[in-house]
Amino acid sequence: MSKAQLRGDYSRAAPDYSVEQDWGRYSAEEHALYRRLFERQARLVPKYACPEWIAAIAGLDSSREIPKFHEISQKLKSRTGWEIVAVPGLIPDDAFFTHLANRRFPVTVWLRKPEEFDYIVEPDVFHDFFGHVPLLFDRVYADHLHEYGKGGLKAMRLDAVNMLARLYWYTIEFGLVKTKSGIRAYGAGLLTKTGWGEPLTGLLFAAVICAAVGYITSFMIVRLQHLALIMITTLAFLLVRRYGL
Numbered sequence: 290m291s292k293a294q295l296r297g298d299y300s301r302a303a304p305d306y307s308v309e310q311d312w313g314r315y316s317a318e319e320h321a322l323y324r325r326l327f328e329r330q331a332r333l334v335p336k337y338a339c340p341e342w343i344a345a346i347a348g349l350d351s352s353r354e355i356p357k358f359h360e361i362s363q364k365l366k367s368r369t370g371w372e373i374v375a376v377p378g379l380i381p382d383d384a385f386f387t388h389l390a391n392r393r394f395p396v397t398v399w400l401r402k403p404e405e406f407d408y409i410v411e412p413d414v415f416h417d418f419f420g421h422v423p424l425l426f427d428r429v430y431a432d433h434l435h436e437y438g439k440g441g442l443k444a445m446r447l448d449a450v451n452m453l454a455r456l457y458w459y460t461i462e463f464g465l466v467k468t469k470s471g472i473r474a475y476g477a478g479l480l481t482k483t484g485w486g487e488p489l490t491g492l493l494f495a496a497v498i499c500a501a502v503g504y505i506t507s508f509m510i511v512r513l514q515h516l517a518l519i520m521i522t523t524l525a526f527l528l529v530r531r532y533g534l
């Protein structure tokens with residue numbers, strides 16, 4: 290996606306693509322939309338999210354309004370040394386990896402429109418915050434992402450960014466983890482998606498198939514509709530195997 294196609298305002302971004310969050314510019318309607326997104330997702334996700342995410346989101350007190358990044362950063366810094374950096378939207382690989390390598394997580398400043406309540410193409414502040422930030426309070430996840438950022442910079446020198454990007458997509462965005470309570474989601478794309486009616490076994494198989502297809506075709510960003518199609522195909526496959534249809 291070229292910068293011209295991105296919807297964020299990049300005109301005031303610093304060379305590292307950071308911007309001021311300018312929290313006072315969010316309207317009451319935007320805070321209300323964020324609140325509705327949070328409430329809807331908070332009802333859906335606890336059954337499927339990993340325990341570390343559930344514990345972290347509970348301590349953030351961030352359900353009523355779009356969070357102030359500097360306040361969350363203060364808490365994060367004391368726990369895992371991370372902080373949030375506000376960005377206009379998607380940023381180039383080198384800037385992204387550099388932020389991660391310095392324990393700074395880029396979070397988009399703008400919020401989706403009401404008509405995008407169920408699905409948005411580019412990550413917005415709700416996706417970035419609700420999906421990614423809570424797990425930055427977990428030491429293992431935080432350290433992994435730090436190493437990923439350093440690995441990304443190395444991959445750029447070796448012309449191997451695509452491989453790292455795939456790893457990110459199928460772990461940080463759509464990753465599942467085996468826990469004592471069963472298979473749970475830790476990927477932000479799953480934690481912020483709707484339609485949690487699918488069995489997690491289907492999600493697991495879908496994740497495996499996505500990884501395989503992504504590796505073969507090199508496609509990077511699948512629309513959730515594509516993911517849904519893959520999941521339906523997977524479920525059909527499972528039904529055929531189970532019932533011999």
Ligand SMILES: [Fe+2]
Pocket residue numbers: 412416417420421462477478
């Ligand atoms: Fe994301």
